[in-house]
Amino acid sequence: MPVLSVRSLSIDYLTRRGPVHAVRDVSFELEKSETLAIIGESGSGKTTLAVGLIRLSPRGTKVTSGEILYTKDGITNDIRKIDDDDLREYRWAECAMVFQAALNSFNPVITIWEQFLDTARAHGLHDRHRIRERAAELLDLVHLDARRVLPAFPHELSGGMKQRVLIALALMLEPQLVILDEPTTALDILTQRSIIDLLRQLRQRLGFSMIFISHDLSIAAELADRMITMYAGRVVERAKVDDMFYRPRHPYSVALLRAVPRVTGALGSVASIPGSPPDLIRLPKGCTYAPRCPYAIEACREADPPLLEVDTPQHEAACIRWQHVAEVLGSNAEIPVAEKLA
Amino acid sequence: MTALIELDRVSRTFHTPDGPITAVDAVSLALDAGEAMCLVGESGCGKTTTGRLLAGLLRPTGGRLLYEGKDVWQTKGADLARFRRAVQLVHQDPYASLNPTRTVFQTLSAPLFRHKKARTGRQALASVNELLQRVDLTPPENFIAKYPHQLSGGQRQRVAIARALTVDPKVIVADEAVSMVDVSIRISLLNLLLALGREFGVTIVLITHDLAVARYFAREGRIGVMYLGRVVELADTESLVGDPAHPYSAALIAAIPEADPDITRTKKRVELRSAEIPSLLSLPPGCAFHPRCPLSEAGLCDVKIPELLVIPGSREVACHVAVRERTSERAAATA
Numbered sequence: 001m002p003v004l005s006v007r008s009l010s011i012d013y014l015t016r017r018g019p020v021h022a023v024r025d026v027s028f029e030l031e032k033s034e035t036l037a038i039i040g041e042s043g044s045g046k047t048t049l050a051v052g053l054i055r056l057s058p059r060g061t062k063v064t065s066g067e068i069l070y071t072k073d074g075i076t077n078d079i080r081k082i083d084d085d086d087l088r089e090y091r092w093a094e095c096a097m098v099f100q101a102a103l104n105s106f107n108p109v110i111t112i113w114e115q116f117l118d119t120a121r122a123h124g125l126h127d128r129h130r131i132r133e134r135a136a137e138l139l140d141l142v143h144l145d146a147r148r149v150l151p152a153f154p155h156e157l158s159g160g161m162k163q164r165v166l167i168a169l170a171l172m173l174e175p176q177l178v179i180l181d182e183p184t185t186a187l188d189i190l191t192q193r194s195i196i197d198l199l200r201q202l203r204q205r206l207g208f209s210m211i212f213i214s215h216d217l218s219i220a221a222e223l224a225d226r227m228i229t230m231y232a233g234r235v236v237e238r239a240k241v242d243d244m245f246y247r248p249r250h251p252y253s254v255a256l257l258r259a260v261p262r263v264t265g266a267l268g269s270v271a272s273i274p275g276s277p278p279d280l281i282r283l284p285k286g287c288t289y290a291p292r293c294p295y296a297i298e299a300c301r302e303a304d305p306p307l308l309e310v311d312t313p314q315h316e317a318a319c320i321r322w323q324h325v326a327e328v329l330g331s332n333a334e335i336p337v338a339e340k341l342a
Numbered sequence: 343m344t345a346l347i348e349l350d351r352v353s354r355t356f357h358t359p360d361g362p363i364t365a366v367d368a369v370s371l372a373l374d375a376g377e378a379m380c381l382v383g384e385s386g387c388g389k390t391t392t393g394r395l396l397a398g399l400l401r402p403t404g405g406r407l408l409y410e411g412k413d414v415w416q417t418k419g420a421d422l423a424r425f426r427r428a429v430q431l432v433h434q435d436p437y438a439s440l441n442p443t444r445t446v447f448q449t450l451s452a453p454l455f456r457h458k459k460a461r462t463g464r465q466a467l468a469s470v471n472e473l474l475q476r477v478d479l480t481p482p483e484n485f486i487a488k489y490p491h492q493l494s495g496g497q498r499q500r501v502a503i504a505r506a507l508t509v510d511p512k513v514i515v516a517d518e519a520v521s522m523v524d525v526s527i528r529i530s531l532l533n534l535l536l537a538l539g540r541e542f543g544v545t546i547v548l549i550t551h552d553l554a555v556a557r558y559f560a561r562e563g564r565i566g567v568m569y570l571g572r573v574v575e576l577a578d579t580e581s582l583v584g585d586p587a588h589p590y591s592a593a594l595i596a597a598i599p600e601a602d603p604d605i606t607r608t609k610k611r612v613e614l615r616s617a618e619i620p621s622l623l624s625l626p627p628g629c630a631f632h633p634r635c636p637l638s639e640a641g642l643c644d645v646k647i648p649e650l651l652v653i654p655g656s657r658e659v660a661c662h663v664a665v666r667e668r669t670s671e672r673a674a675a676t677a
Contacts (some may be wrong), residue, residue, distance in 0.1 A: 041526040155492045158619075159385075188384035188551060193597035196619060215525050218554075218599035245603050260601045261558035263583055264609070270558060272530035276494060293607045334600050 009066030268338030436498035577657030
């Protein structure tokens, strides 16, 4: 039984020009202890999807269809239908989220200890002594010194320390699921490395499932078991991490992989993706990526293709040209995309 | 041959309520015409201050800034004006660096009029059209009347680059110029900057925290790695990335996650002795990196500040241990 099963979820933003179709017909499943990476460029709907999963979308947002099925102890609930009390319990106690602007996620005028206290109280814990112990335990888990960090105000901590505190706070109620939106963006290289290693250790030790959203493919390569590529609000490819990196089948995944230069190994043919993403209010007919796609043919502009099984049953791509993409890339699985196209 | 622009043991100390902070300490860098170079380092390493010193926006508290062999801070009048035109800065955040109430035309024509590159509206329009074409904002008619909010991040950064080009600069200092734009278009912006270097002989210094970007941009040039106000290694890009000599460069390169699962999972890690970056207010004695350095030797590294020295393989390293080992390796090989 998957921990989370999202089925045909669509989310619109209502604007004066008309609805913006930010998330369109997204489905995926997340197993226990599994890590899923959602990648895509800005405006692809990644964050809208993540925020939608905990029903925290801003006003003016409308979920137009779909189900978010969450399972715990054999009981499955649709998050879209639960009442406010259950929703409060689901948020943070079951599913915690670490936001992109982690560094601004704190209340600047209270100490870290008070942030822990607030979170605990909001979830019905009132024993100060017990909360203190728990906070110390969690900070220890993220390699911070509780005696130094708890009395500090957020501005007294470095970016990396704040990110660690936030991860500790997210784990306070032992959630089954942690969603991280760009967890290491804006951190320095060595700090980023320590956060990645920390997340890996914590996942092994505590066994939670993780969804992380990133435009940074390298973090996905480090942490993910499976990956989803989003484009213009849709899932365009879904694969195990190695398949996505070495055998991508959707031209947009190929282009994303090619857009990131590497530090070690051959440089290969790195290239930006030409053009820009479509207007999400007036989507083009047919495949939304076709106007930017080097492999597009006439048929691509007629109908938006569904996710098709490619290579293996665990690998799907929404592209009628996937066989052609496979041919262009060849079969050598060890060679990264940028080198194959060089 | 004298370098086009040069920092000669330049330092900059800021006075803060908590005490003096030396953000840049005895940094020497020499750049030739048309060179593409990257300065990398983590936040607080002084790379932005170095960029501002290079652009002549900050007066050094020690050392000299030389342009075409002349000490810039000793020049006046026409010579100084010439330097000001010759060196331009492109900022990190194109959302903040463009005036939101001015159209692209107003933004680009103002410096043209100011520096008498255009005298009439017609001349300005022709120049602006040409500039927009140079930064691949085509056709120019589609962009000329737009306000910054009507442009994407990448397009704004192109306008910012076009603005730097209005005065035909010889040197562009680009401070994190691609950090705020989406990954999918970073490469095209880097290519644009590189093309300017190639076609017009502009020297470009890109300041970045992203080593992958640095490697791509300076693949035919050099990378300088900074740590706590000093350049700790300066080498041509492929040697630096493939075989870093300074333990800090090695730690950075080892720490970077790669967009390739096999490489990133099997990459060798460098264990540092401490994760804490010392405060610039109280730098450790000797080499500032020694409390974290795996190669640190008591009685040497914690006492004496290492100078940036040339070692075999035409690179410069500021590390007692690396210099000793690499020089003796070479001596052993030739013996």
